[in-house]
Amino acid sequence: MDENKLEEEFKKIWDETPVSHSDTEKETSWEEFHSKVFPSKKKKFKVWRYAAAAAALIFAGIGAEMYFNRSPLQDTIYLASNVIENTTSKVQTVVLPDSSRVELNPNSKIKYANNFEDNRKIEIEGEGYFKVKKDKKHPFQVFCNETITKVLGTSFTVKGYPEKDVAVELYEGSVQMSVADQDKKWILKPGEKFTYGSKVAEVAEFNRFIDFENEKLSVVSIYLESNYGYKVRIPQEYGNQRITVRINKKEDLKMIVQLISEMYNLNFEVNEKLKQITFQ
Incomplete structure (x- = not known):
């Protein structure tokens, strides 16, 4: 040169x-x-x-930003990283560069590299629900303490705070679990939960659904308010209507609202500013 x-x-x-x-x-x-x-x-x-x-x-x-800040995020050097921390008292939705989404719980944070679309590795401290966009060429990996969750396209929760057990619950799709310095792999199916703590890994079933058996529609509306943060308004005459339905605990709110509207032949309106859903 x-x-x-x-x-x-x-x-x-x-x-x-x-x-x-x-x-x-x-x-x-x-x-x-x-x-x-x-x-x-x-x-x-x-x-x-x-x-x-x-x-x-x-x-x-x-070095502090590039060469010596080595972490599980990378196999190669990256120039900088993004850190997103939820310091509020409510769940926040984070849209990642590849269009995957993370519902980040309070007192939780994620970190990922600037080249995320090619290097889909993310670290989490706390708890988050992931809805991953499929991309077979670029597997999605979540690092939490000593565990690695590897996916192609799926939805799952990861929970792990410093010096606490890690728990991964799979709602849809398939994930492969591994632990640092261990050769064993665990393949989870929907409805299975992986836990790791005190150097011990376990897989067990968990209930990923909530069932409403001949329950008042008003009770379902209360559930939606407490789990999705939207106020639900239903006509007074429908308040005592009975409903039997099974809902995935992490189902999109829009899907549930559409289901109710079709079951009772109701229209609905969503006000994002007020965080309110009105059936009529």
């Missing part, structure tokens, strides 16, 4: 380096570096020596 090309490459790296200085300070430091590395055409032999030193300095300067 000739000196001009080398100079261009170093300037590009220098400008892209995410250091915590102003543009003026970064430009000043570049000029100082440039004057030492490329002082004149007569000192070409010093370029590579300075280049090695400069590379070491650049690596050290951005």
Whole structure:
């Protein structure tokens, strides 16, 4: 590589380096570096020596964000990461770059790389419900403490806080569970729950449905309010109507609302601003 090309490459790296200085300070430091590395055409032999030193300095300067912040998110280096934390008292929906969704519980956070669409790895601390977009070329992986949940397209919950057990509940699809430093794999089916704690992994069944057996429609509306955060208004004359239905606990609210409207031949209106559903 000739000196001009080398100079261009170093300037590009220098400008892209995410250091915590102003543009003026970064430009000043570049000029100082440039004057030492490329002082004149007569000192070409010093370029590579300075280049090695400069590379070491650049690596050290951005190590906290790029090179030394190694985590389960990556097999290769990534430039930066996104951290999303739910500091509210309500569940928040996060749409990931690949259109997958995470319903993030309070006091929980996720972290993923900027190249997420090609490197679908995500770390979670706390609890979240994942609805994963299918992509066979890029498997979706969730890291929680020592566990890894690997999926292609499915919906599941992951719960794991520091120094606490990890629990993964599968609602739809299929996932493969693994634990750091262990060769064994666990394949979950819908309705199965994987738990890991004190170096012990277990798989057991759990009830992913809620059943309403000849129950008042008003009771179902209360359930929707408490689990989805939407107020439900139904005509007074329908309040005592009876309903028998089985609902996936993580079913989309829209699907449930459409089901009720078809069963009772009702129209409905959703007010997102007020978080209210009105049947009429």
